[in-house]
Amino acid sequence: MKKTAVIVAGGAGARMQSDRPKQFLPLLGTPILIHTIRAFESAFSDIRLIIVLPASHFEEGKKIVASHIKSTIDFVEGGATRFHSVKNGLSLIKEEGVVFVHDAVRCLVSPTLIVRCFEEASRQGSAVPVIPSKDSIRFITPAGNQILNREQVMLVQTPQVFLSSWIMPAFDVEYETSFTDEASVVEKTGKKINLIPGEVSNIKITEPVDLLIAEKWFTH
Numbered sequence: 001m002k003k004t005a006v007i008v009a010g011g012a013g014a015r016m017q018s019d020r021p022k023q024f025l026p027l028l029g030t031p032i033l034i035h036t037i038r039a040f041e042s043a044f045s046d047i048r049l050i051i052v053l054p055a056s057h058f059e060e061g062k063k064i065v066a067s068h069i070k071s072t073i074d075f076v077e078g079g080a081t082r083f084h085s086v087k088n089g090l091s092l093i094k095e096e097g098v099v100f101v102h103d104a105v106r107c108l109v110s111p112t113l114i115v116r117c118f119e120e121a122s123r124q125g126s127a128v129p130v131i132p133s134k135d136s137i138r139f140i141t142p143a144g145n146q147i148l149n150r151e152q153v154m155l156v157q158t159p160q161v162f163l164s165s166w167i168m169p170a171f172d173v174e175y176e177t178s179f180t181d182e183a184s185v186v187e188k189t190g191k192k193i194n195l196i197p198g199e200v201s202n203i204k205i206t207e208p209v210d211l212l213i214a215e216k217w218f219t220h
Contacts (some may be wrong), residue, residue, distance in 0.1 A: 011079020
């Protein structure tokens with residue numbers, strides 16, 4: 001079955017306190033984005049990669065990838081929101097198959113998880129990796145706040161993976177603020193979201209401390 005990964009690297013990463021997008025920052029001497037690309041290439045030799053880059057750093061991003069990756073990769077500019085960036089990436093897909101959508105800054109994703117997501121999505125139509133919350137959870141209400149049962153709370157990761165026949169038509173709609181990830185968009189069409197175990201190491205690099213944590217995971 002045809003495999004396509006849309007790697008979303010369209011953000012600016014303001015919380016990283018850097019004048020460069022966080023996906024371009026070095027991790028053990030190699031840009032974060034490159035680690036992510038290599039994970040997908042290690043999982044599947046026949047996967048098509050589409051990289052969504054910020055418009056303001058589009059040419060820089062292409063040059064960074066070209067200096068490290070020799071395989072053919074497609075590029076597209078990101079949009080105003082994650083929804084629009086993913087939609088731009090999906091617009092390049094014309095064949096049926098399985099579609100991965102992954103955060104470029106989740107560079108610790110393992111090839112094993114990528115393969116498991118593919119296998120589950122092939123069977124169930126969708127596969128979204130999650131991990132249990134280790135912290136207590138409180139829900140903010142107009143009256144104040146209330147405790148939630150953390151046993152019923154899952155923290156969502158990427159790649160979020162779907163049959164193309166599920167995700168492509170799901171994104172053919174107007175943007176809504178409730179669309180916080182791909183699963184929320186697909187779920188709006190009535191499709192069931194299939195959760196699978198994620199990986200604790202599959203962190204999203206957002207702040208400077210996350211780089212230190214990622215270094216420890218890579219050298220563990």
